[in-house]
Amino acid sequence: MSTSTPTGTTPTTGANKRIVIGASQPPLANDVLTSTQKVIHEALDRLGYDEGYYELLKEPMRLLTVRIPVRMDNGKTKVFTGFRAQHTDAVGPTKGGIRFHPNVTAEEVSALSLWMTLKCGIFDLPYGGGKGGIICDPRTMSLPEVERLARGYVRSISQIVGPNKDIPAPDVYTNAQIMAWMLDEYSRIREYDSPGFITGKPIVLGGSQGREKATSLGVAIAIRESASAQGMAMKGLKVCIQGFGNVGSYLAEILDRWGANVVGVSDVNGGIYNEDGLDVPNLLDRRDSFGSVTNLFPNRLSNDEFLTQPCDVLVPAALENQITAQNADRIQARLIVEAANGPTTLEATDMLHERGVMVVPDVLANAGGVTVSYFEWVQNNQGYYWPEEEVNRKLELKMVEAVNKVLEMAKSRRITPRLAAYMVGVQKYAEASRLRGWC
Numbered sequence: 001m002s003t004s005t006p007t008g009t010t011p012t013t014g015a016n017k018r019i020v021i022g023a024s025q026p027p028l029a030n031d032v033l034t035s036t037q038k039v040i041h042e043a044l045d046r047l048g049y050d051e052g053y054y055e056l057l058k059e060p061m062r063l064l065t066v067r068i069p070v071r072m073d074n075g076k077t078k079v080f081t082g083f084r085a086q087h088t089d090a091v092g093p094t095k096g097g098i099r100f101h102p103n104v105t106a107e108e109v110s111a112l113s114l115w116m117t118l119k120c121g122i123f124d125l126p127y128g129g130g131k132g133g134i135i136c137d138p139r140t141m142s143l144p145e146v147e148r149l150a151r152g153y154v155r156s157i158s159q160i161v162g163p164n165k166d167i168p169a170p171d172v173y174t175n176a177q178i179m180a181w182m183l184d185e186y187s188r189i190r191e192y193d194s195p196g197f198i199t200g201k202p203i204v205l206g207g208s209q210g211r212e213k214a215t216s217l218g219v220a221i222a223i224r225e226s227a228s229a230q231g232m233a234m235k236g237l238k239v240c241i242q243g244f245g246n247v248g249s250y251l252a253e254i255l256d257r258w259g260a261n262v263v264g265v266s267d268v269n270g271g272i273y274n275e276d277g278l279d280v281p282n283l284l285d286r287r288d289s290f291g292s293v294t295n296l297f298p299n300r301l302s303n304d305e306f307l308t309q310p311c312d313v314l315v316p317a318a319l320e321n322q323i324t325a326q327n328a329d330r331i332q333a334r335l336i337v338e339a340a341n342g343p344t345t346l347e348a349t350d351m352l353h354e355r356g357v358m359v360v361p362d363v364l365a366n367a368g369g370v371t372v373s374y375f376e377w378v379q380n381n382q383g384y385y386w387p388e389e390e391v392n393r394k395l396e397l398k399m400v401e402a403v404n405k406v407l408e409m410a411k412s413r414r415i416t417p418r419l420a421a422y423m424v425g426v427q428k429y430a431e432a433s434r435l436r437g438w439c
Helices: 031-049 053-059 106-122 142-155 176-190 214-229 246-257 280-286 303-307 345-354 367-382 388-413 417-435
Strands: 061-072 077-087 094-101 128-135 167-171 238-242 260-267 270-273 313-316 334-335 356-359
Touching: 031 053, 031 106, 031 417, 053 142, 053 345, 053 417, 061 106, 061 417, 077 106, 094 142, 094 176, 094 367, 106 128, 106 260, 106 367, 128 142, 128 167, 142 176, 142 238, 167 176, 167 270, 167 334, 176 313, 214 246, 214 334, 214 356, 214 367, 214 388, 238 246, 238 303, 246 280, 260 303, 270 280, 270 303, 334 345, 345 356, 367 388, 388 417
Parallel strands: 094 128, 094 167, 238 260, 238 313, 313 334, 334 356
Antiparallel strands: 061 077, 077 128, 260 270
């Protein structure tokens, strides 16, 4: 594999390394709820369920809005708004991350809770979807302020969460340390230690080996399996990765180790591309805590130029609505694997499908995180912890089974993998609702 420098670019100076505080991707646009509901409606219709099932599953069963007073370092009190959405508990407790971001909305956490339900259904996990968020910018706050906010949020939602009710996890701009503070606050309220209340914790507090890289490993496995279905081998596979935050950077590392050829990466500053391959270890060494590395190279590509470069696999791992009707006809990749949430619009998905370009949807490709969170919860409940090799092996079994199941349905029904994934994901909850007598 080539490790040459991108054409016309020369590294300037190294970036300072800092501790990463969560993912680098911003939240979804508010209209994502509508598009998610549209596909769920079609999935239920194709499965033969009547309109009552859609009415039940189109929105969260519960959406809590909370106001959290926090004493700031300057002595003044600031009140933050937070949310917790619980989509359905038809098959078990709800499960989903908590994000700290200035653009969090009720619509966003509602849509993401639906997506979590679909992921859990596709991977046959005993959960419904949940999601939470607080409108804030932790990058402008001190660690003591973030801690007080995290603890205040747990106090506000403590009555509706718990290891058998709703299990939170990290998301955008939250991390293992914030989960540790939340765990401690919940344990104080309940007056007993409850590691199964939250996942994504530090290892010493009951976290799982392999959790940090789980999403990236899941995406890598999805790439391998879907590429194989398209007749492409992993060795020498040319991959472009849009977004070099936690998921994108770990993904590049894994793919490089597996023999793929990472020919392009991008971040908020632009993209770099070399058809002979990039020096992935060098890029990983130079990236900063927010996934920026291309600022070290002149002559960067624009985002649109980057997305339309020649490659076998394009991995959107950054923002929503990146592949649209405006650029779908210029995408040169044979395979798109969505590591980010909502990077490809429904219209673009249909356009690409008509051209023979396979789009592996986010609810399938990026579900490695929730799957290993499930493993963490299981380990907490039984008090027995697995080595990383076992965690990765169990994740691979789940990923391979899920990818093959979705791709087989897409092929047999001649539909997009996105619609097939939604059909696989939603059926479990529709059937559970029927058996419970809800519909």
